Amino acid sequence: MMIASMQGVVKRYGSNIVLDYVDLAIDEGEIIGLLGPNGAGKTTLIQTLTGMIPFEKGQVTLFGDVKAPFSNKNKEKIGLVTQEITIFEELTAKENLQFFAGVYGLKGEEKKNSVQEALEFVGLSDRANKMPKKFSGGMKRRLNIACALTHRPRFIIMDEPTVGIDPQSRNYILEAVKKLREEGTTILYTTHYMEEVQAIASRVVIMDQGQIIKEGTVDELIKTIQHEEKVKIDVTDAGQIPLNKLESVTGVKQVNVDGNQIMIISEANSGNLDRILSLIKAHAGVLGIQADKPNLEDVFLTLTGKQLRDKVGEE
Amino acid sequence: MRVISTMKFTFFRMVREYITLLLLLVVPIVLLTVFSFVLEGVTTETGEPLINEQNVIFVLVFQMFGGALAMAYIHTDFFTERKQRIYALPFNQTLYAFSIMVCGIVYSVLLGIVLMTFSEFVFGADWGNWLWAIYIIFLLALLSNIVCLIFTFSVNNFKIAERLSEVYGVGFVILAGLIFPVPGNDFFVFVNTYVNPITLAADAIYGMNQSHAGEAWFRSNILLIASGVLFIVMLILGKRKIR
Amino acid sequence: MTIFWFSLKRSFSNTTNLIFLTLFPVGAIFLPMGEVWPFLPYGYQFFGIIVLFVGIRLATIILEDRAKGVVKRLAVAPVTHFQYLTQNLLAFSIILILQSIIVIYGGVLYGHELYHPEWLLVLFISFSFTSLAVALAWISLYRSKETSFLVYMSVIFLIVFLGGLLMPIEAFPDILQRIAVIFPTYWLSEGIVWIVFGNDISEFLLINGVLWLYTIIFLVIGSVRRIN
Numbered sequence: 001m002m003i004a005s006m007q008g009v010v011k012r013y014g015s016n017i018v019l020d021y022v023d024l025a026i027d028e029g030e031i032i033g034l035l036g037p038n039g040a041g042k043t044t045l046i047q048t049l050t051g052m053i054p055f056e057k058g059q060v061t062l063f064g065d066v067k068a069p070f071s072n073k074n075k076e077k078i079g080l081v082t083q084e085i086t087i088f089e090e091l092t093a094k095e096n097l098q099f100f101a102g103v104y105g106l107k108g109e110e111k112k113n114s115v116q117e118a119l120e121f122v123g124l125s126d127r128a129n130k131m132p133k134k135f136s137g138g139m140k141r142r143l144n145i146a147c148a149l150t151h152r153p154r155f156i157i158m159d160e161p162t163v164g165i166d167p168q169s170r171n172y173i174l175e176a177v178k179k180l181r182e183e184g185t186t187i188l189y190t191t192h193y194m195e196e197v198q199a200i201a202s203r204v205v206i207m208d209q210g211q212i213i214k215e216g217t218v219d220e221l222i223k224t225i226q227h228e229e230k231v232k233i234d235v236t237d238a239g240q241i242p243l244n245k246l247e248s249v250t251g252v253k254q255v256n257v258d259g260n261q262i263m264i265i266s267e268a269n270s271g272n273l274d275r276i277l278s279l280i281k282a283h284a285g286v287l288g289i290q291a292d293k294p295n296l297e298d299v300f301l302t303l304t305g306k307q308l309r310d311k312v313g314e315e
Numbered sequence: 316m317r318v319i320s321t322m323k324f325t326f327f328r329m330v331r332e333y334i335t336l337l338l339l340l341v342v343p344i345v346l347l348t349v350f351s352f353v354l355e356g357v358t359t360e361t362g363e364p365l366i367n368e369q370n371v372i373f374v375l376v377f378q379m380f381g382g383a384l385a386m387a388y389i390h391t392d393f394f395t396e397r398k399q400r401i402y403a404l405p406f407n408q409t410l411y412a413f414s415i416m417v418c419g420i421v422y423s424v425l426l427g428i429v430l431m432t433f434s435e436f437v438f439g440a441d442w443g444n445w446l447w448a449i450y451i452i453f454l455l456a457l458l459s460n461i462v463c464l465i466f467t468f469s470v471n472n473f474k475i476a477e478r479l480s481e482v483y484g485v486g487f488v489i490l491a492g493l494i495f496p497v498p499g500n501d502f503f504v505f506v507n508t509y510v511n512p513i514t515l516a517a518d519a520i521y522g523m524n525q526s527h528a529g530e531a532w533f534r535s536n537i538l539l540i541a542s543g544v545l546f547i548v549m550l551i552l553g554k555r556k557i558r
Numbered sequence: 559m560t561i562f563w564f565s566l567k568r569s570f571s572n573t574t575n576l577i578f579l580t581l582f583p584v585g586a587i588f589l590p591m592g593e594v595w596p597f598l599p600y601g602y603q604f605f606g607i608i609v610l611f612v613g614i615r616l617a618t619i620i621l622e623d624r625a626k627g628v629v630k631r632l633a634v635a636p637v638t639h640f641q642y643l644t645q646n647l648l649a650f651s652i653i654l655i656l657q658s659i660i661v662i663y664g665g666v667l668y669g670h671e672l673y674h675p676e677w678l679l680v681l682f683i684s685f686s687f688t689s690l691a692v693a694l695a696w697i698s699l700y701r702s703k704e705t706s707f708l709v710y711m712s713v714i715f716l717i718v719f720l721g722g723l724l725m726p727i728e729a730f731p732d733i734l735q736r737i738a739v740i741f742p743t744y745w746l747s748e749g750i751v752w753i754v755f756g757n758d759i760s761e762f763l764l765i766n767g768v769l770w771l772y773t774i775i776f777l778v779i780g781s782v783r784r785i786n
Contacts, residue, residue: 052402075405084396090328102320103404147400334708342712349719352731478574494724495589495600 001028002064003155003186004049009058011041011048011210018044019055020210026188028154031181033201034190035296037304040207042190043083046157049188050080063154076104079148083159083190085140086147087132093119093143094128097150104151118146121179123172138169145173155186162196174199194296204296208304221299228253230292231273233262236285249275260287317406318414325418329384339426343377344433351438368521370440371448372493374430375516378423378455379484382463385419386480389464390473393557412557416460423456424449443524447531454538455516459484461545468552487511509537561642565649568619575615582608583657587664591671595726597754599670602678605661606685606723606746609654610714613689614696614707616650621697621706643781647690654686673753677762681749684769688742691773694780722747742772 004026011019018041026032036042047053049060051070062069063077087096097115106114119125122142132140145161158177162170177200180187191197197204198218205215214221235241238260246255246262251270256263262280266272273291280286329335350369357365389412392401402408428449434440442448462483466476490497490506491513497503507514515534522531570576586601586608596603620643623629632642662679665672672678693710700706718724720734721743727735738744749765756762 047399050399050403052399072405075403078403080400080403082396082399084399086397086400088324088328090331091324095324095327099321099324100404102324103317103406105317105405334705337712338708342715345716346719349716349734352734353725353729355731474574494604495592498590 002026002061003028004063004188005061006045006049007059007061009045009048009055009060011044011053011055018210019048021058022210022212024205024212026155026186028186029181029184031177031187031189031200031202033197033204034188034207035192035194035197035204035300036190036207039209040304041210042207043159044210045207046080046159046188046190050078050157051075076151077154079151079153079156081145081148081156081158081161083161083163085144087140087143089132092129092131093124093135093146096132096143096147100147101150106151114150114152118150121149121176122146136166136169138165138172141165141169142173145176149180153185155188156180157188159190160192161189162191162193170196194300198296206300206303213303214299218296221296222294224299228294229266229268229270230294231264231266231276232290232292233264233276233280234287234289235260235262235280236287238262238284240283241280242283245279246276249279252276318410321406321411322414322418325388325415326422328388329418329422332384335384339377339380339423340429343373343430347373347430347434347438351434351440364439364441366438367441368517370431370434370438371442371517371520372513374427374434374452375455375513375520376484376488376493377430378427378452378516379459379487379513380480381423381426381456382419382460382480383477384422385416385460386463386467386476388415388419389467390476394473409553409557412553416464419460420453420456423460424453427452427456441524443520447523448520451516451519451535451538454535454542455512458512458538458542458545461542461549465545465549465552468549468556487513512538512541559645561637561645562649565619565646566653569616569649569653572615578608578612578615579653579657582611583661584664586661587668587670596750598672598678598750599665601661602665602670602672603723603750605658605682606689606743607714607718609657609682609686609689610692610718610743611711612654612657613650613686613693614710614714616653617690617693617697618703618707620646620694621700621703625701625703647694650690651687654690655683658682658686678750678753680766681746681753681762681769684766684773685742685746685749687773688769688776691776691780692742695776696780698780717741717743720744742769745769745772 002025004024006022006024009019009022010017022041022045024045034042034045044053048055049062051060059066060069062074065071065074068074088099091099094115097118098111101111101115116125119128122145124139124142124146127135127139132143135143141161141163145158148156148158162173165173174196177187177189181200181202189197189201201218203215204218204221206213206221214224216224238257241262243255243257246252246264249272251266251272252264253267254265256265264276277286277289347370350373351366354365354369359365359368391397392415393408393412401411431442431445431448431452435442463476463480466479466483467473470476470479488494490503491511492503492507493513497507509515515538519531519534519538522528522534570579583605586605589599589601589604591599592603623632629642633639658679662672662675662682666675696710696713697706700709721727721738721741722730723743723746727738727744727747730738745765745768749762749769752762752765
């Protein structure tokens with residue numbers, strides 16, 4: 001069943017198009033990893049999907065509801081984990097969860113139990129009555145997540161939930177996301193960390209400049225750029241090696257030298273490693289070889305380019 | 316119902332703002348104490364202990380700053396990063412904003428009542444008709460909260476809204492001649508008779524205590540009508556900012 | 559002197575600071591004269607309050623540096639903490655001295671009777687340094703700019719009232735009159751009384767001496783805490 005979809009959604013800020021005819025479909029039980037450089041429109045997409053901001057064209061459907069997708073009835077089924085920490089610092093961890101549980105209509109024992117479960121889920125049971133002011137960054141992030149889980153939503157949107165925290169907390173959060181997936185919750189997860197997406201996403205969507213430029217599973221995306229192979233060879237003296245001869249080997253696309261390491265990019269399956277090694281061994285000693293397979297980061301950089309994108313206030 | 320469930324937590328947030336408690340409770344208590352020592356035995360022209368007037372004025376002056384908390388919470392919840400979470404919640408955001416305003420007014424009135432109780436039972440200040448005094452304090456708290464929210468909704472920069480709310484409070488304190496005497500010309504007399512919330516509220520309380528009920532009601536009705544008119548202004552401005 | 563110039567620039571970059579540093583002092587010139595009390599026009603009686611507020615507004619620039627971690631950067635730069643502190647304080651002092659000059663000579667031009675403007679200037683300058691030193695000691699207790707300012711506002715309220723700047727000290731009960739001497743505002747108030755009525759210069763020197771003593775004590779407290 002389709003939990004959420006966007007069809008031809010356009011969002012402008014003045015003359016700046018932030019979402020450019022975006023089409024996105026999210027099926028129940030999926031974890032969608034939404035990747036994109038700064039300014040790609042990820043947070044605007046989330047805000048449009050949750051009805052926080054209006055859009056100029058297109059359609060958003062939530063839980064099959066086209067006419068009133070952002071009704072309170074649908075909002076009850078969504079949990080939003082914001083990029084910034086948006087908890088109440090003047091309330092204890094437990095009070096924060098009680099606040100949100102109350103807003104989502106939970107009462108009495110059900111509310112009490114769900115608050116307790118949410119605290120246990122994020123590992124904050126022993127800090128239930130403490131103020132978030134005294135929490136570490138990782139603990140605040142976990143509480144930030146717990147606030148979106150108290151009402152057991154069907155669809156959770158997580159906007160860069162692991163920004164700026166230690167590896168232990170990050171790992172804890174990823175394990176929690178996997179647990180949610182096992183429980184059948186649908187998750188839309190945005191992040192800059194490729195390894196997170198590789199670890200948890202069932203499908204990856206890559207966005208840039210307000211458009212979805214590629215989507216698929218991790219393997220499908222890697223195959224799209226698997227037309228290159230990268231080999232790094234450590235040698236005794238790179239200065240001795242005739243680089244022009246290396247570049248003229250069949251299948252070699254690019255040769256880069258960094259100190260005594262030579263990086264050779266060749267077409268996929270060109271089978272030229274033998275010839276490359278023979279050429280190098282004739283002029284210098286080989287200390288080590290490393291063959292890199294493309295990963296999601298390579299896909300991302302290939303599709304979106306390697307230039308820095310310093311767009312202030314992306315969304 | 317869901318919005319009502321949040322009011323308890325809004326109240327917790329307010330009560331735990333220790334700086335606000337310091338400024339709106341501890342400082343007035345200390346000042347009331349000092350003034351009560353200084354003015355012991357001093358009477359007005361009519362023979363009333365001056366301490367009665369001073370206590371009324373002090374409590375009313377601090378009500379002028381009672382809108383600060385509500386405006387801070389409205390700003391944080393609707394105009395900073397937290398707005399994403401608030402707008403994703405399944406309740407009426409406008410009602411939630413109202414609930415914050417209501418909590419701010421109730422909190423301000425409660426602090427006023429604490430100060431009233433302190434001044435009457437510790438220093439023997441006579442507030443006269445307590446219900447009437449609480450009603451006037453309520454009107455002043457209502458007006459101050461509405462004015463502060465108008466500032467919040469009408470300027471983009473929250474710091475400017477805060478400064479404007481301080482100008483509102485301090486400005487009327489100065490106009491009332493509480494820091495230094497103001498000229499006795501028509502303008503200042505008019506302002507202090509019909510416009511200045513502090514003098515209107517104070518005269519309403521004195522009037523009722525001196526059995527000039529008609530005048531007391533007249534002054535309080537000016538506060539009530541001003542609150543009503545400004546409430547509509549606040550609604551119009553707020554609707555544009557809060558869906 | 560980089561820190562000094564930037565301190566001057568930063569002092570005026572904030573709108574609230576600009577109002578405190580320019581509008582309020584100039585506005586003080588135009589306040590009326592009291593009938594019986596105070597003995598100088600209200601603006602000069604209350605200028606001490608403005609100086610206290612200006613002192614804390616300026617000193618919180620240092621607090622901001624601490625809160626934002628800028629002092630960590632400076633700690634590894636070829637600048638000693640002493641240079642950092644002195645250049646900032648020099649900038650703040652110049653601002654306060656200029657304010658005092660404008661207020662006093664503005665008042666003379668406006669036609670106020672200030673009795674001995676030059677001694678009044680000396681008094682205000684002494685009090686300005688006291689205010690800066692107290693503010694410096696105050697901010698050493700805090701990490702948050704807003705909290706320190708708000709709590710200081712309450713303290714200003716109290717020391718201004720108890721020191722006799724808002725009401726004549728003679729109206730206070732005995733015990734409060736005795737307590738008043740511990741507040742710097744009492745000495746400012748006494749200094750103003752001397753300007754109007756006094757003739758023995760040694761009294762005026764004593765008043766300024768006490769203000770400078772406060773300055774030294776609070777400066778030491780504020781600097782030592784930071785070094786620790």
